[in-house]
Amino acid sequence: MKSIKFNPDLCVNCETIDCLMKCQYVTFSDIAEAREEKLKINDGKDSRVLHECLTCYSCQEYCPYDNNPFFLLVERQEEKGVLPAPKPIVEEQLRMMAPKGRITKQAVSGPVVDMCAFPMLTGCVRGKLFEGASTIVGTDIFCNIMWLHFAKNSTIRERVPQMIDNIMSFYLKDSDTNELVCFHDECYGTYTSVADAYGIEVPFKPIHQFDYYNQRLDILKDHIKPINAKIVYQRPCSNRLCPQTDQVLDEIFEKIGAERVPRKYDRENALCCGGVPRAHQRDELADELVEKNINDMLSVGATYCVFNCPFCMATLGQEVAEQGLMPILVSDLVQIALGE
Amino acid sequence: MTTDLINRLAKIVGPGFVSGEAEERYLYSMDPGTMPAAAPDAVVMPANTEEVQQVILLANELKVPIVPMGAGLVLSGLTRALRGGIIVDMKRMNHIIEVNPQSRYAVVEGGASQGMLKSYLKKHHPQLKHSMPDAPPIATMAGNVCIHGSGHLSVLGGSHSDMLTGMEVVLPSGEIIRTGSCSVSGEWFARSPLPDLSGLFVGWAGTTGIVTRLGIKLFPSYKHNDVLIFVAEDADLMPEIISRLTSTQVAEDMTPWMSPKPAWAKGFLHINIAYGAHTKKELIFKRNLLQASVREYIDQKIAGFLPLPPPQKGRFLEIPSPDLARFADLRKGGGFEYVGALMAIEHFPQAYRAGLAIAEKFNVSYSLGSRIIGAGHCMMFFFAYAFNRADAEDVKRASDALEATNEAALKIGGIPWKAEEPAQKQIIDKMDPNTFALMDRIRSVLDPNQIMNPGNWEK
Ligand SMILES: Cc1cc2nc3c(=O)[nH]c(=O)nc-3n(C[C@H](O)[C@H](O)[C@H](O)COP(=O)(O)OP(=O)(O)OC[C@H]3O[C@@H](n4cnc5c(N)ncnc54)[C@H](O)[C@@H]3O)c2cc1C
Numbered sequence: 001m002k003s004i005k006f007n008p009d010l011c012v013n014c015e016t017i018d019c020l021m022k023c024q025y026v027t028f029s030d031i032a033e034a035r036e037e038k039l040k041i042n043d044g045k046d047s048r049v050l051h052e053c054l055t056c057y058s059c060q061e062y063c064p065y066d067n068n069p070f071f072l073l074v075e076r077q078e079e080k081g082v083l084p085a086p087k088p089i090v091e092e093q094l095r096m097m098a099p100k101g102r103i104t105k106q107a108v109s110g111p112v113v114d115m116c117a118f119p120m121l122t123g124c125v126r127g128k129l130f131e132g133a134s135t136i137v138g139t140d141i142f143c144n145i146m147w148l149h150f151a152k153n154s155t156i157r158e159r160v161p162q163m164i165d166n167i168m169s170f171y172l173k174d175s176d177t178n179e180l181v182c183f184h185d186e187c188y189g190t191y192t193s194v195a196d197a198y199g200i201e202v203p204f205k206p207i208h209q210f211d212y213y214n215q216r217l218d219i220l221k222d223h224i225k226p227i228n229a230k231i232v233y234q235r236p237c238s239n240r241l242c243p244q245t246d247q248v249l250d251e252i253f254e255k256i257g258a259e260r261v262p263r264k265y266d267r268e269n270a271l272c273c274g275g276v277p278r279a280h281q282r283d284e285l286a287d288e289l290v291e292k293n294i295n296d297m298l299s300v301g302a303t304y305c306v307f308n309c310p311f312c313m314a315t316l317g318q319e320v321a322e323q324g325l326m327p328i329l330v331s332d333l334v335q336i337a338l339g340e
Numbered sequence: 341m342t343t344d345l346i347n348r349l350a351k352i353v354g355p356g357f358v359s360g361e362a363e364e365r366y367l368y369s370m371d372p373g374t375m376p377a378a379a380p381d382a383v384v385m386p387a388n389t390e391e392v393q394q395v396i397l398l399a400n401e402l403k404v405p406i407v408p409m410g411a412g413l414v415l416s417g418l419t420r421a422l423r424g425g426i427i428v429d430m431k432r433m434n435h436i437i438e439v440n441p442q443s444r445y446a447v448v449e450g451g452a453s454q455g456m457l458k459s460y461l462k463k464h465h466p467q468l469k470h471s472m473p474d475a476p477p478i479a480t481m482a483g484n485v486c487i488h489g490s491g492h493l494s495v496l497g498g499s500h501s502d503m504l505t506g507m508e509v510v511l512p513s514g515e516i517i518r519t520g521s522c523s524v525s526g527e528w529f530a531r532s533p534l535p536d537l538s539g540l541f542v543g544w545a546g547t548t549g550i551v552t553r554l555g556i557k558l559f560p561s562y563k564h565n566d567v568l569i570f571v572a573e574d575a576d577l578m579p580e581i582i583s584r585l586t587s588t589q590v591a592e593d594m595t596p597w598m599s600p601k602p603a604w605a606k607g608f609l610h611i612n613i614a615y616g617a618h619t620k621k622e623l624i625f626k627r628n629l630l631q632a633s634v635r636e637y638i639d640q641k642i643a644g645f646l647p648l649p650p651p652q653k654g655r656f657l658e659i660p661s662p663d664l665a666r667f668a669d670l671r672k673g674g675g676f677e678y679v680g681a682l683m684a685i686e687h688f689p690q691a692y693r694a695g696l697a698i699a700e701k702f703n704v705s706y707s708l709g710s711r712i713i714g715a716g717h718c719m720m721f722f723f724a725y726a727f728n729r730a731d732a733e734d735v736k737r738a739s740d741a742l743e744a745t746n747e748a749a750l751k752i753g754g755i756p757w758k759a760e761e762p763a764q765k766q767i768i769d770k771m772d773p774n775t776f777a778l779m780d781r782i783r784s785v786l787d788p789n790q791i792m793n794p795g796n797w798e799k
């Protein structure tokens with residue numbers, strides 16, 4: 001088993017301990033305490049952080065040295081048997097999302113859009129934005145990043161190479177492309193950040209959905225009818241693994257005339273949608289996060305609440321709609337601007 | 341004799357509402373369960389209490405059996421004409437007579453269906469609802485109360501016979517009587533404080549009279565509704581978990597389920613917990629109470645609530661639940677029957693293990709589960725088996741499994757619910773002989789000619 005890419009010396013010499021000091025869910029009296037807890041984690045000792053962590057991924061982004069603090073934390077949780085969620089809950093989900101072996105060869109041609117395990121999303125791939133696209137979907141190509149929320153690095157190590165192999169041998173190998181457009185931010189995070197840190201080889205080139213839309217908008221610029229609306233954005237946990245794509249999103253919004261209204265819980269300060277804490281049986285915290293997010297969104301006066309992640313939309317969408325904001329995925333917003 | 345019977349019945353109900361034709365006799369000879377067919381000589385559909393009375397008087401005169409029937413969905417063959425005679429199909433008597441929103445009860449005719457009352461309340465009294473069973477909506481209120489059914493408000497209000505407030509019944513001898521408050525005041529608010537004569541008609545498998553009207557309790561219908569699914573791995577914990585969850589007095593309905601399909605669920609024990617509230621705040625408060633009651637197990641990480649984003653909750657909030665009907669079609673061919681046994685909560689682990697062992701032994705498609713009745717006062721534990729009606733071997737396998745299940749349930753201390761004819765005999769064998777003797781004496785007083793659904797509750 002390859003260990004997580006991580007350099008303990010960087011932490012020993014770290015001046016800010018940003019990974020923990022910026023954490024929105026675990027608090028520390030001062031930097032000395034944060035350092036002490038971080039070094040405990042690095043040394044494989046028990047730390048309260050392992051128990052209190054919300055698994056929000058953010059420390060991955062906070063660390064200025066890309067030292068993979070979150071991946072390491074999950075590794076330690078699993079080693080120490082610290083379960084963020086009850087065992088039957090994890091076990092059932094492991095089975096639900098297990099590869100079913102139902103995959104069959106399918107001729108695809110670029111752009112090939114990876115819909116992860118969610119067939120209900122394939123309807124999003126339509127119109128000019130996705131002209132000529134093929135979609136692939138199913139639990140046999142599930143990105144499996146969700147196990148970071150459940151102290152299951154072992155499942156990631158076991159299943160991700162299998163998924164990559166499926167994507168190649170059933171789809172990409174005989175196709176005209178080596179690129180895979182990841183409709184789901186999480187897939188992109190898996191095939192870039194996770195794969196790199198866990199030493200998993202990726203033989204294809206993952207393309208983030210935002211990069212794809214951004215390029216398409218350049219090609220389709222004559223079709224754009226600016227939507228001229230204010231929007232608020234709900235940034236998902238997995239986007240912490242590819243923070244550079246947040247700027248691409250800004251470019252997309254600009255091109256389609258959507259004003260991303262600044263709000264407290266956006267960008268680096270984004271707040272969890274509340275979905276994962278419910279799985280961790282922390283519903284009261286989840287309620288608080290939902291309330292904070294919604295109040296924050298409402299305070300800035302927008303028409304749309306734009307989601308990158310379908311799971312965040314499933315978690316918050318109804319509440320958002322009840323409060324008078326229209327929940328929408330980035331791809332659908334772009335399609336509105338393209339007159340579809 | 342049959343022609344005479346048909347002609348005389350036609351005089352009572354009109355020629356369009358009686359039949360002795362082979363097609364009707366065939367259709368009415370069976371239900372979707374495993375019991376062998378038993379055809380009636382005639383089927384009649386009365387329009388009102390007086391017509392029911394005249395049909396019964398005629399049956400007495402001709403000494404012909406009478407079998408009351410609602411939708412015929414009981415699954416255990418209780419509406420088959422075991423000794424021939426007349427099936428009295430009540431579906432024409434389907435009026436909702438009264439809804440009292442203040443005292444929260446409804447009075448309906450003996451053939452009014454669950455679906456009718458549900459849609460009537462939705463339209464005219466959206467603040468009220470009744471406890472729906474998961475049976476297809478055509479199932480009748482009377483048929484369900486008569487078998488001590490249970491449904492979506494059974495944690496709140498007990499079994500559906502507990503929700504009964506009174507009845508109008510045509511006795512086997514033809515008299516029309518009333519039970520409960522309506523026998524004194526004309527209002528249908530309660531069975532107390534009178535001698536409880538309603539008990540003469542529930543649980544008797546249609547052997548003591550035909551219910552032509554009944555009053556049932558209604559409950560507040562909430563604007564906000566939610567469902568939680570609790571998951572555990574250890575059957576031995578279930579009685580305590582159920583006890584803790586019901587102790588909050590928050591749930592409307594609690595239905596544990598254990599099924600090998602979908603594959604992810606196999607081996608896990610789930611409890612769907614439905615509850616509602618007038619405001620979101622109240623709903624969250626109730627959720628917190630439920631969660632706090634089982635926090636100890638969550639903290640030990642041995643059980644917990646399945647995370648379900650709001651869009652995924654919809655199917656678990658559907659009433660009636662489509663799950664059993666879906667299971668019924670598992671083997672194709674539409675055969676489906678279950679043993680439901682009423683038993684004390686502490687027998688959950690035994691019942692669960694017995695169900696697994698029987699399913700394995702007889703190699704049948706199974707689904708196990710239960711519905712909690714009252715605040716954990718008892719449960720209806722069900723062992724459901726799907727089979728292909730067109731495959732005689734498959735039917736036999738299911739039927740053998742059902743018999744073994746009835747036996748196991750009785751051994752555990754449970755009592756088969758809405759027991760089919762052979763299971764009634766199994767129950768009688770275990771019953772206090774004095775109790776059975778009293779049942780017989782009551783029947784001989786009520787039904788001197790033994791015309792009411794004969795073949796049931798007999799040794
Ligand atoms: C998919 C499925 C799910 C089910 N789920 C549930 C459930 O959740 N809860 C539940 O309780 N049941 C359930 N059932 C069992 C059954 O369908 C219901 O109990 C149903 O309500 C019975 O009503 P019915 O009108 O079909 O009664 P019938 O089958 O017509 O009659 C039942 C019994 O009552 C007698 N009877 C009927 N009407 C009268 C009357 N007017 N006067 C005197 N006696 C009468 C009959 O002779 C018979 O003995 C389910 C069945 C199916 C197929």
Ligand code: SF4
Pocket residue numbers: 010011012014015016017018019020038062063064065066067068069
């Ligand atoms: S993980 Fe990064 S931020 Fe945290 S202590 Fe190490 S180097 Fe510093």
Ligand code: SF4
Pocket residue numbers: 019020022023024025026049052053054055056057058059060070073
């Ligand atoms: S994953 Fe989130 S909650 Fe956990 S330590 Fe990192 S920043 Fe804090």
